[in-house]
Structure formats: structure tokens, C-alpha cells
Amino acid sequence: MKKNAFYAQSGGVTAVINASACGVIEACRKNKDKIGKLYAGENGILGAIHEEMFDTSKEKASEIKLLMQTPGGIFGSARYKLNDINKNRAEYDRLIEVFKAHNIGYFFYNGGGDSMDTCHKVSMVGKELGYPVICIGVPKTVDNDLPITDTSPGFGSVAKYTAVSTIEATLDVASMAKTSTKVFISEVMGRHAGWIAASAGLAGVNGIKTPHIILFPEIPFDQTSFLNKVKHSVDSDGFCVVVVSEGVKNKDGSFLSEVSNKDAFGHTQLGGVAQVIAQLVQSNLGYKYHYAIADYLQRSARHIASKVDLDQAYAVGAHAVTLALQGKNAVMPTIKRLSDSPYRWKINHTSLSRVANKEKKLPRSYISKDGFSITKSCERYLRPLIMGEPDQKFANGIPRHAKLNFYKVAKLINKKFVLE
């Protein structure tokens, strides 16, 4: 009997995670003779645990195609890491119980390092319980911190957003600097790795020097050299654009954003790092500043996604199905770079154990000696990832997104599962 398949989205979503969903769904549809129905978990892995699943096979092909243009996680994601298998084996057993009840033989898990670990463990538990499930990871993370793969789908689009926003804001502040704002600070995501901050370095082309300063989580913050560089930039160019990673740390390893403020009500609150930097600039140099915190806007900005990223997100989804049908288990599709310029790549795969819980940081060789900008080799790596502007349909002046019907799969297990 044909086995059904299960797909779930995990962790922070991206502008193109639904393109991976589209890849999985379309590949399953093309292989109807081998794979039964493809169910999607409502709110990620929680959907399997609670038996809350959508039957994707009933959705219209045209709306599935629109997933290519729809940011966020269409089926709901979850920031939920399964417990340590030795401490809470019950969660894993429950997953297999649900899979068995619904005749699910394929598990596609779309997430980052943590999720790859979970996916790996599920494959082992299934085997042990005599219900083997083919478990394939589908890589995703704006942080670009998965090892082995050339890049992680989701990153290229945030990188493009960051580069584009930086050049646009630079043109703005450059025209205001004479009589108004002299320092513009843009805070970007990246708690542990500076890949997104680094991508701002792609903004400077055609002789436009921007950003003047990038602050990376990998480089301990040095207030004196930072302020000197701000002053120097204003003196020579009339203004200074600073891109700061949310994860920038002091020399003692504490986050810069940990400066605690008391508000008028006596509440302690954490300011964003952009505000800390702005305050430093103002109190030491007296320049007028503005700051932006794009937050979710950066990772959901499908309207300015990278075509390379979108293509890769789709490809890893589709290839996950190919791998499953080849009987590969506990693997993840990876992107292998064949050349920088023109950028050529192909899909490979690696075992989940090699990617689980590992973090790829920005190498020191990608950061300039003074710690404030990217090197040529970093640009060679990053530039291809932001290339191309994919289609985006609009209706009523805003992007046209997928409208699914979300057909619920009938529950077959007469027992609720309570999470620890």
C-alpha cells in the first residue's frame, strides 16, 4: 500500500519557506503513483503531536503555485523543540503513533539546525518501534548558519532586503545630512552569526560607500574605535550609515542591547541595540540620528525576495521528495556551489547527523581587518545569493498571496496528548 507523507514547518519563518512547501507538494503530486496524500502539520510538529493536520491534496494547483509568492509559514510554524529523547521519549512515540494511524511513511521537516536534530531522532525512533519512517530535512533559516550547504533558503532574500534597504536609506540620509540627520542606524537580525549584517555590505556599488560601519556579533564592540569611525565618516562624507546586528556583544560577552532602562513607571526594559548605538553617538558626538529596526519586515519581505533564494527554496523542497523516493533516510538536501560568477549550483544531500545542532558563523576572513566591513571574498560569496527579482503578482495594490482552504484531516486517535 502507498504510504502518505507529512510535511511541517519549524522555527522562525522566512519569505520563501512556502516555496519549499510548494516544492514538496508539487513533487508529491507528480509522484501520486508512489506517495499517497501529503498532510501538513498545523503549527509545525505540534500538528502531528495533536493530530491537527491539513490535507494538501485537495488544494487547487493554482493556489499551491502562489505559495511561491507568499511569505510566512502558510500552515503555521512552531518554536517548539522536542524534548531530549532520553527525558521525554513519549513525544517521539506519539509522533510515530500518529504517523502509523495515518499511514504516514514520509516525514519532511522544514527548519533549521534544531529541527534537523529532531528529524534525525524521529527516524531512529520509528525504526526502533518497528514503524520505519523516511525522514528528510528541508533546510531553512534566515540566519544562514546551517553547515555543509552553500546557503540556507531564506537567507538570500533577507540579504537582498538588507542590501536594498541600506542603499535606499543611504540615498535618503545623504540628501538630508547637510541640515538634519547625519547618522543613520539600521538594526538587522542575527543573534549569533553576522551573515545578515554582512549582506548590507552589498549595498555599496558604483562608488557609493555604504554602509560606513557594520557591527558584527563576531567582533566584540569597541566603543572608541566605533565613535572614531563615525566621526571620520561624517567628516569625510557628511554622514554615516551604520548597520548593526542585534547580536553585537561587549568584550565581556554580554549583549549591547542588555543595557537596562527604567521607564517612567519603573519597569525595566531592554532597548534594541539600535537605540543603544544611537544614544552613544548622540551623547559622545552630538550628531542628529535616525534609526530603523526592520524586525519581521526583513524576513517576510517576499516582495523583494532573491530569485536565486526562491529557486533554491523550491529545489530543496522538491529534491526532498526525490531523496525519499530513492529510499534515502535521515538526510537533508544541500546546495553545492559550482562557481561564483556566474553563480552555478546543484543540489546534493548530506546526512542529518552532520547538520544537526551545528552553527556556521561568519569566518574572520569575511570581515575586514578593522572589523567594520566585509572583504572581497565575503562579497564573492554573498553577491550571487541576492541576484534576480522573481515574479510577484499584485492585486489591489498589494501582493497576491495563496488562499488555501485548509481541509482538516479527520482524527483517528481517540486520545489527546498533553505536552510536558
Add this chain to the structure above:
Amino acid sequence: MKKNAFYAQSGGVTAVINASACGVIEACRKNKDKIGKLYAGENGILGAIHEEMFDTSKEKASEIKLLMQTPGGIFGSARYKLNDINKNRAEYDRLIEVFKAHNIGYFFYNGGGDSMDTCHKVSMVGKELGYPVICIGVPKTVDNDLPITDTSPGFGSVAKYTAVSTIEATLDVASMAKTSTKVFISEVMGRHAGWIAASAGLAGVNGIKTPHIILFPEIPFDQTSFLNKVKHSVDSDGFCVVVVSEGVKNKDGSFLSEVSNKDAFGHTQLGGVAQVIAQLVQSNLGYKYHYAIADYLQRSARHIASKVDLDQAYAVGAHAVTLALQGKNAVMPTIKRLSDSPYRWKINHTSLSRVANKEKKLPRSYISKDGFSITKSCERYLRPLIMGEPDQKFANGIPRHAKLNFYKVAKLINKKFVLE
């Protein structure tokens, strides 16, 4: 003898102010038989006062055309309002002196209400001094607060950015809400008028209810009803999207953002209003939040500009030249709406005295009874302004912007002018 012309950009720049510049430049080029050279002020009106001007006539036509795709103020803008004419007549006299020295008979001033006032006064001073200059205002402001004209070029593009960002971030937070962020707050510009905040109301289409709450400067903030509405939204939809105008005020008229914080160093700092709202939500309801402050990113986002806005920005620039050649003086081109759907408009004009220093606020009838959303009539007004996606050329993964040579005009006056 043919007179030369002078063009200057004023105040906060926009994604499309350079499209107006393009309109003025191209129209002057088409009328070479009547208008001599078109000079542009470096840093706006300061360029005239200090005799720092660029000769636009030498720039390549293809790069001038790329101004249509280039945000910010290409010649530099200035936040500089000429002094009261009775108190510092010298500034006006100096302007006329420079215009006379360079045989400038046409003054095109691209700005908001303040600039229209200045433009008007320059026309009067010129007449008095026996050197009449034809002064034409070119409307511009993201705040959409100029009277008489249907809209102000620059606004439609911020409105589109805001609507698009809001729907994209909504899709993101909707997928995270089950296990993570439940309240997303987006701070937008608008110190006195809520037009930009209102445009977020265009995000909700196809049955997607977003934003749940808009906070307008026109509606005094009511903490209890706000928190009730947040709770209700999370209870019914699982999450809540709040769009807050930077200019939201307490009942006593003070800005919400005036809550003063003391940081670790004892400095007082002004938090953004997004942070104040986030803090309120967390301390009263305990929901996990994220907030974004797009700041300059919103008004420089040419990559997601409105085609209607871009067309209008060009049209008011080009029509300013037509008006000048018709001998009209102290006037500003306006946009007249002929129908909502399909949106049809034409260019009219009005006298500068009617628009100078006047502010058009969001009418109460555009805001729902509870004060948290827009009405159908508001949507009818706003929707056309965000329609259409204009061309945007890319190179190296980022937008291709105009590269001008900025040919300096030789100084003819042997005397520096010192501003008061």
C-alpha cells in the same frame, strides 16, 4: 534673452521626489527655445543662497531618466526654512541677487507647506526689487498633508510600502503566534496626521483581518480600550497586529513617545512609541511581542513605490514648467481626482497662498467609530493611490540608481553670505 531656471528640493525626501526633478528637467529640455539652463541647488535652497548649484543641462538623458528609479533627493535637500521676511529680509534679497547674477527667471521649489510659503514670498520680493522671478511650487510630502491637491507625491509610495509590509509581517506573525510572538507592532511616520498609519488599513484584503489596531495621531490614546482590543484580537485570531503612528498622543496632548527612560548611564532618552506600546502590552497582558520601526526605510523604498504616485510626481514636475511658460506665477500644480475606481486624475493648479503653511489632517469620517481602523470611505480614497508597480531596473542584485556628474556652476558673486 532666454532666462535660466533654478530647481531645489526641500524638507524630508521621498521615494519619488527625484521623479519630480526628472519631470522638471525633461520639460525644460523640451523647451530649450524658451528656457536656458536648468540649475539645481546643492542642498536645496541653501544652494541658491551660497551659490552652490549644479548645471543639469550637461547630464546624460539616460541618467536623468533613471531619476525615476532613484529615491532620496539627488541634489541634496535641506531642512531650512527662510526666516520671517520682516525679520530677515536679507535672505530673500540674497536669493534675488543670485538669481539675477545667473539670469534665473524661473524658480521651481519642490517641497511641502513651508516651502510653498517661501516660494510665494520669493515671488513677491523679486517683484519689489524689480527682478520678477516666476515662482512655481512642486508639491511633495510623504505626510499627505497639503491641502487642495488630491494627494501629495511621495505619499502613495509610503502608503504602498506600509500596506505591503503590514500584510507580509501579518503572514509572518500569524504563523508564529501559536508558540511565540502574539503581538506585532509596527511604528510608522506621521507626527501630526495619520495618513500613513491609515494606509496600513489597505493590507486587509481577501478576508485577512489586518491590522487589528491602528493608532492615529488624531485619536487620543485610551489605554484601557487599546488593551481590551489587543486581548480580544489575540483571543479571536491568535495574534494581534498593531500599526502605530509616531505622533500618537495622550489625552493631555503629550506624545506617547515622550515617556522618558533613564539608561544605565543615567542619560534620559526618548523611546520610540512602538517600544512604549510593546511595553504596555507586555506588562499588562504578558504577550510576547516584536516591534518594527521602518523609519527612513519607508520613505526611501523606491523598490516598492506606487506607479500612480510615481506618475503624479513626474507630472507635477513637468506641469510646473508648463505653468511657468504660461506666465503663471506663485502657483503650484495640484492633482484633481476625477473618479475613484477606476482612478482617473488630471493636473490643475492653485495659488501658493492657498497651500502655504496649511495642514490637511485625516478627517474623522475616515476613522472607524472605535478609533482603531479606517472606514470604507477612507479605503475608497486611499486604494487608488497605491496602485501599480513601476519599473525598477536592477544591477548586481540591487536597484540601479541614477549616477550624475554634478557639474558645478561657476560662482559669479564675489561675496559669501552668512546665514543668521
